[in-house]
Amino acid sequence: MNKLAVASVIVDVPTMQTNRPFEYEIPSALTDVVIPGVRVEVGFGRGKRKIQGFVMEVKKTSDFTGKLKPIIRVIDVKPVLSSEMIKLSYWLADRTYSFQISCLQTMLPNVMRAKYKQFIQAAPGFEQDPEVQQLLNGHLLVELTNDTTDEKIKEIAHLKRSEKINIEYVVENQANSLTRQAVTTELSKDALLKSREGLRKNALAQQKLYDYLIKEYDNLPVESSVIEKQNDIARSTLKTAEKNGAVKFVEITKRRKPVGIIPEQQKAPTLTDEQSEAVSKINSAIDSNDPKTFLIEGVTGSGKTEVYLQTMQQALNQGKTALMLVPEISLTPQMVNRVVGRFGDQVAVLHSGLSSGERYDEWSRIEDGSVKVVVGARSAVFAPLKNIGIIIIDEEHEASYKQDDNPRYHARDVASWRSKFHKEPLVLGSATPSLESRARAEKGVYQMISMKKRINDHPLPHVQIVDMRDAENSAVKGDFSPLLKDNIWRAMKRNEQAIVLLNRRGYSSFLMCRECGFVLKCPNCDVSLTYHKNLGKMKCHYCGHEEPVPHICPNCKSKKIGFYGTGTENIENQLNEMFPEARVLRMDVDTTRRKGSHAAIIKQFGEHQADILLGTQMIAKGLDFPDVTLVGVINADTTLSISDYRASERTFQLLTQVSGRAGRADKEGHVIIQTYNPDHYAIKDAAKQDYETFFKQEMYLRHQSGYTPYYFTTLVSVSHQDEGQALKQSFWLKKQLQAVLSDQAVLLGPSPTMISRKQNKYFYQIIVKYKRGPELHQRLLEILSETQSETKRGFTIAIDNEPQHID
DNA sequence: AGCACGCCGACT
């Protein structure tokens, strides 16, 4: 009998050199337990280091010529990775040029990441050694933490060299954190009552505990922490009761269920013609296991969400599951209630507000099949659903679907992969599709579904563009044109609400001297410091460096140093000055930092407890406020000035979306867009809510300049402490790439990134535009492994496939 | 990553 005795393991060491499977012997005691997808603990390296790894494959023999180490321990009882996820991780690592271990870790809840600890222990026979005793200070084990001083490390290294101490490695599994200590009783309720009577008169704490146990008898076991904190019963009281046989300590696995109240079950409304046509097209793809991609181009208010819900229902009817992605920012209670209202408690919602424990619990509920519908932001695309019947991506153009650190994956690509794996449709929906998706629909790669009518024939808002270069407008002191000011006033008078959007990208409150032009910059990074009001300090967004606000210019000693640029706070002040009676709510990064505050602001505004909602991009997304009749955009063009080929697309999308916020109910909406570029097509087309015209114009320009969707783009950046070295290396890289690319491909750069210095490293980037690039892909992978030794000398190479921003 | 090995200078 030939046993499967070798496991192929991806180890938790994120480096290029260890980015491949390592083989381990499966001890006979662990056969049948070590199967693909489980996590294991293995020894790695020459020392006694222990780390976590993922079993990818189990086989009979190994080609490895050395001696295989055994697997030390199996962490999971059942696999945490399905065969689908294992396959997906290979594809993802290849596509994003990332380490496979990083991919595996992103696919799983954070708690599955191992925590490593090191403990110092006296070597046998050296327990009494004075040096060892001094180090351990009477303890048997001392943890070696990250904050150990250099001197102490030296001392430890000494002792280790002379073999007086050993270092013990411990791999901790954080996912265990969900078992908690709880209290219960083995006594009957009557017995408890009896014991309660038998307590001494002055044993007040015990009496209180018994009373609690009797009252909560049906809810036992209760977590000890709950009893201790909420009911102020001391641990010693519990211990005493334990001794007396009244209570018993047990371990419970607690499932936090974040979706608290399940809203009333809602019936599916009748569909419009456009909606039912969309539903039937998608449903037939579900029925016939057709992994095609649909692109729903539907104007705001056309009822895309209902199409999503009914097609998801179809998948469920077939005994399948459904996955729906929405941008984090639209994961509002309104949205969630709508889905939960339809599907009840078979829904799991994965949003960033979940604690890591909650996230793990939701993951388990999905994994064990108790959840049929998953709604979530980007990372929910890895939800461990089995037998997926449909995948939906709402607002598919959103840049936040692309992760901006490693692995730099796009949720749309992962969804597409899974759609093919499950042989089920993928539905992309947007009022303003990304150029690449819309172009694919044009070519017939995606099937286009267009929804042009608004439900109940709500008219589109009336949009006006205000040319801020006009004499009348440039003369005003603040940032409000007379027209916008007047319209806000009117809306206030009619007791309606207004939204004011400040397009603040690349625009912030930095400090500038009006005498000499000096700008306060970060000493480590090449960016200006921004003012943080709650800190009262200047802060760097990249490295976190802080310093006090100077009152005289460090350069010319003038006192004319002050803030420059329009921040939300500044606009808020202007609004308060102009409309002293209006209640202004501000929503930006500062006011929404606290968990739940985003939802709180939306709720407050939705209940008309404020008159004006002022904010940045985040107010533009999918919110429905019936009393809003006016939307004002202060500076429509700041996103245009960014040196990014997607600048026009982003501007168009933002303006179209925010305009959709006005007048969704019976009242007509009015939108005022202030700009210095009134003739720009992105602004003009957005004002007309005319996606198709914009699409044609933008496609023409992309074609002219050779960008997505006509070309693929890959961004390669090189960094080093020394600017010259970084530049030298990037020229070398360019030469390497040139050699494998055809004449059709274009290489731009190397050029310094917009922020050319971050954390004291210099960054240069090369943009590669190409039509067909298997050679490029191969060469980039090779370069990554060839340059691994350079990595240690301070070089880093980062590759971003289809970047969302070039900066 | 983290560790051992190994090759150099300056110390009992």
Next chain:
DNA sequence: GTCGGCGTGCTC
């Protein structure tokens, strides 16, 4: 000589 500095290369 040898201790300990850091550079190099390997980990099943």
